Amino acid sequence: MPRITLLRPLLHLAPQRVVATRLPRTTILPAVTQITNTIQTRNMADKIRPAARVASQRKDVWSIVNEAAAASEKEVINLGQGFFGYNPPDFVLNAAREALTRVECNQYSPTQGRPRLRQALSDSYSPFFGRKLDPATEITITTGANEGMLSAFMGFVEEGDEVIVMEPFFDQYIxxxxxxxxxxxxxxxxxxxxxxxxxxxxxxxxxxISELEAKITPKTRMIVINSPHNPIGKVFSEEELRAIGELCVKNNIIILSDEVYDRLYYRPFTRIATLSPEIEDLTLTVGSAGKNFYCTGWRVGWLIGKPHLIKYVSAAHTRICFSSVSPLQEAIAIGLEQADEHKFWETSKEDMLRKMTRFNEVWKELGIPYTEPDGGYFVLVNLQKVKLPEDIEWPESVKDRARDFKLCWFLIKELGLAAIPPTEFYTKENEKEAENYLRFAVCKEDSVLDAAKERLRGLKKFM
Known part of the structure; x- marks a missing residue:
């Protein structure tokens, strides 16, 4: 190959050097290759520019917690993520095993969900709503509650529409x-x-309520409510929900009511859709089999609402994943059918409240304040009294984050115990509200909770 051909790609970068020097081929080829690769990389980067919604490179809380746990010299007890430490009840597991043997349960389900599950949900929820829910037009099954909420947003929210969310929030909403x-x-x-x-x-x-009303504009399309609330454990009162609902009726705003912890409440629980026909006309209620039956990995959820709302959620769900896992839909249907017979709802609530009480004994022992939850299986603990050592070298992912991230890292490294820093569920502007708190999940075996309590007693020397 003539030398001038090799040199040509260099002309726009260093013309004087190229003209004045006759470089040997062994020097030129690596340089040409490096420059060509750089140009190709830049061109490729332009072509594969990620969408802004996924472009952030900041580590999320789950990655930070998992990295800290992996680097810990201790075996880490995980009270951070809200997955259960035990299996679903036998009558639900048996239903899943049986469903796997049936041909029709291993094939596509109707996109709106298996008829048996929609009927079981109608039978289970109609008493709460005070009327018969139509399983064909008022219920749709989704691949977990999260996909259900995405389908609701996709069904109604367009470019520039505003959606009101309360802080702290479940991060997937955003x-x-x-x-x-x-x-x-x-x-x-x-x-x-x-x-x-x-x-x-x-x-x-x-x-x-005055702050909420001040945020409503002509662009407000939807408001998200979460009750019982993650991570606070707050169950919104009927008075609060009625005030929210009346604002939404006044301004024609859709209500997305995330009620995935609706079977775990320890004070009176109100469903916003039941407060008036006008509020119900605007409300989509979200439910979760994973939270109800201790099977978060099954990814079966549902939305309930009037036909003029559900049909658009169903349309979006069809485009997102077409249909949800068939045999597990069948198992959840059977679970709902048999839950009352096994007194499951009462037992599950009593068991979770007992676990909550058992775990929170350690905070009373340490003199550390916490938020006593109205529902759900999370407890927010205020660790303002814990003094972090000044000589700790924080990792890059933590050193510029709020104090609760440092508390989280410290507990993993020092005690071998993982929790979740709730400022992950806040905007930067308001994270000071929660920087002294950590969130603990109590949906674990009693032996795990007792082991966690023993490790937490190690905080005494840092107070």
Whole structure:
């Protein structure tokens, strides 16, 4: 190959050097290759530029916790992520085993869900709604509650529409809304004034209705409610829900009511859709088999709403994943059919409250305040009294984050115990509200909770 051909790609970068010097082939070829590769990489980067909704390179809380656990010299007890430490009840497991042997249960289900499951949900939920829910037009089955909420956003939110979310929030809300082109508008749930020093009920986390009303604009398309709330454990009162619902009726705003912990409540629980026909006309209620039956990995969820809402959720769900896992839908249908016979709902609530009480004994022993939950299986603990050693070298992923991330890292490294820093569920502007808290999940075996309590006693020397 003539030398001038080899040199030509270099002309625009160093013309004087190229003209003045006759470089040997062994010097030129690596240089040409490197420059060509650089140009190709730049061109490729332009072509594969990621969408803004997934472009962030900041490590999420799950990656940080898992990295810290992997680097710990201790075997780490995980009270961070909210998965159960035990199996679903036998009558549900047996239903799943049996469903796997049936040909029709191993093939596509109707996109809106298996008729048996929709009927079982109608039978189970109709008493709460005070009327018969139509399984054909008012219920759709989704691949977990999260996909159900994405389907709701995809069904109604377009570019520039605003969706109101309360802080702290379940983090998936944000990405799901933004994927539709929606804009998230935040309204705070204010923590108890004495939360740093006293144990307070979750109901002391308050929503100021005037603040919510001030965030409503002509672009407001939807509001998201979560009750029982993750991570606070707050069950919204009927008075609070009625005020929210009336604002939505006044402004024609759709309500997405995330009620995935609806079988785990320890104070009176109200479903917003039941407050008035006008509010029900605007409400989509979200449910979760994973939370109900201890099987978060099964990914079976549902939405309930009037036909004029559900048909668009179903249309979006069809485009997202067409249909959801068939044999597990059948198993959940049977579980719902048999739950009352096994007194499962009462037992599951009693068991979870007992676990909550058992675990929270350690905070009373240590004199550390916490938020006493109204529902769900998370407890927020205020660790303002814990003094972090000054000589700790924080990893890059933690050193510039709020104090709760440092508390989280410290507990993993020092005690071998993982929790979740709740400022992950806040905007940067408002994260100071929760920087002294950590979230613990109590949906574990009693032996695991007892082992965690023993490790937490190690905090005494840091107080």
């Amino acid at each position: 990405s799901n809304i933004e994927m539709c082109g929606g804009k998230v508008v935040y309204v705070p749930l204010h923590p108890p004034a004495k939360g740093d020093t006293e144990t307070c009920p979750a109901s002391d986390w308050t929503l100021e």
